[in-house]
Amino acid sequence: MEIRMPGIKTIEQNQYQRKIYSVSELNGRCKQVLEGEFSTVWLEAEISNLAKPASGHWYFSLKDQKAQVRCAMFKFKNRSCVSPPEEGMKVLVRAKVSLFEPRGEFQLIVEYLEAAGVGALLREYEQLKAKLDQEGLFDSSAKKPISHFNQRIGVVTSATGAAIHDVISVIRRRFPLQQLVIYPCLVQGNLAAQQIIHQINVANQRQEVDLLLLVRGGGSLEDLWCFNDEVLARTIFASALPIVTGIGHEVDFTIADFVADLRAPTPSAAAEKSTPDQRELLEQIAGLQYWLTQFMENKFQGYSQKIDWLLRQLQSPESVIEHRQQSLALLQHRLGSALKDRHSSMNQRLQNLQLRLSKLDPSVKIETAKQQRIQLKQRLMASMDKHFSENQSKFRELSIKLDSLSPLAILGRGYSVTSLACGELVTDAKTVEIGSTITSRLKDGRIDSQVTKIH
Known part of the structure; x- marks a missing residue:
């Protein structure tokens, strides 16, 4: 028997008036409300609890002095990240507000991330890049050729940094005979660009090297910013010495890389691109030595065969002298016959010439010409007399x-x-x-x- 008391509602009565959610339903509903209310937000905060598992996704928290929020940046988004996040790094992110339903945790799904202040630097970088490109400082026609064989190579970098050790290590491994001249300078900070420019000018004035390597290890955009200096870019372009850059990692591109005659992704790669590989040289030398040996052996073998043939053709001196004597006797006989025939022919020719000469004697020709002149004169006088008589009769x-x-x-x-x-x-x-x-x-x-x- 159920006892009912006025003003008191039993559980059976209230269950028909309340909306009861499960935990998953509640989390799902909250997720919908958050994602519907906040489409995209921008936050500037500090990274903490950074995790980069093998899946390629990044998980971290963004915090300020009073609060923090969990964040996730998936692999397909973080591939385009210019500045990879580090613990304690201050960043600017664009994210969607969401809720991780299985644990009911409020979180941000990060779509874009950059180091705080990087956006302004990138805009400045792109503006300078476009300006220098329009002026022709990046043209391939202005690039100077890079040789693998240089008497001395100059290295413009920090004397205590990892880059110089990488360069020396690579050169010792590839070509230990290579001579290096180090031009020490800062490669990070406000004074770095000025010192790099100074060392490049010093190298051009001294003319003690054939090639310059401008190298530095990896770092953030801010760390590498000195290599985006406009005056440094123009100094590299005006350098009479070829310049190879190896700045940062493969994904890092600075203005100095675009102006340089050759860009290498790392300091080690810059050393490789400017020196020959001793193993390849030794292989080439061994190949040439083998070829030369084979060539000389073939030559010696050919000469040996020719000497053997000549030895087989060689006769005794007596037989050679006898053969030469017979040949000499035959030549003497042929010479006598030829001289005799020649003498007879010359005599006959002389007689013919004498006969022709007698016919061409001038005295005979002169006498004949005189007789002809007398006859012609007589004929002329007779003809004139005849013509005169005839003309005289006609006249009368x-x-x-x-x-x-x-x-x-x-x-x-x-x-x-x-x-x-x-x-x-x-x-x-x-x-x-x-x-x-x-x-x-x-x-x-x-x-x-x-x-x-x-x-």
């Missing part, structure tokens, strides 16, 4: 004909030529008027008459 005939046709001859027979005063000949009496004056030309002289009558 033509004179007689000319006289017979001459008006004067007609006038000589008593005829006259009458003309008017104007000179017009009178051929018809009708053309003359009474009283006009006419002129009559006789053989000798003229008569002027006045017409009194016309018949």
Whole structure:
């Protein structure tokens, strides 16, 4: 029997009015509320409890003086991280607010991480990089060639840092004969860029090395910032000596790397790129020695075979002399016959020339020319006399004909030529008027008459 008392609610009554959650439901609901309320947040804090398991994910806490929060940055996000996190490092992160449901822990899912203050440095870095690139300081055409064989190599770095030990170790291993000149300087801090510039200028003034290595071990962006100095970049570009950089690790790129004639990912790699490998040289020498040995053996073998052949061809002196004597006798006989034939031929040729010369005697030609001249003269005189007589007869005939046709001859027979005063000949009496004056030309002289009558 159930006893009911006014104002008192039993458990059976309240269970129908309350919403009861399980732990997983509560955590899931809280996660939804957090992720819905906060999309993305930026935080600046200090890293603590950093863990980097084999999975590649990063787990750490972000804290300030009053509180801390758990964070996770998954592998596919931290690959693009410029500054890997370290314990106690102050960072700037972009994250999503969430809840780890299995343990009900409030956490941040980090999407981006950089060292505090790195953002401004990166912007300054990109601006300087773009400026120098536009000016042509990164052009490959301006790069000087790097030789593996250098009499002396200069190293611009800290005299006490790990980089110089790495360089010396690599060079001793690869090419122990290589001479080094160290130009000590700071490679971190506010004075580092100025000291590096000074040592590069000193090396160019002294001209005691053939190549410069500018090296430094790994570090954060701030640690390597001196190598992003604009004056240092221009000093490297203006250097008469080739410069190889080996700054930081393979993922570190500084302005000095872009301006340098060759960039190596590490100080050890810079030493390798500027020196020959003694093992390779020894292998090349051994190969050349083997080739030379084989070449000389082949030559000696060839000469030996040739000497053997010559020895087989060699005869006794007596047989050689006898053979030479026979050859000499044969040559003497051939020479005598040739001289005899030559003498006979020359005599015949001489007789022919004498005969031709007798025919070409000048006295004979002169006498013949004289006879020809006399004959030609006689023929010329006869021809001239004949032509003169013929022309003289023709002249007389033509004179007689000319006289017979001459008006004067007609006038000589008593005829006259009458003309008017104007000179017009009178051929018809009708053309003359009474009283006009006419002129009559006789053989000798003229008569002027006045017409009194016309018949």
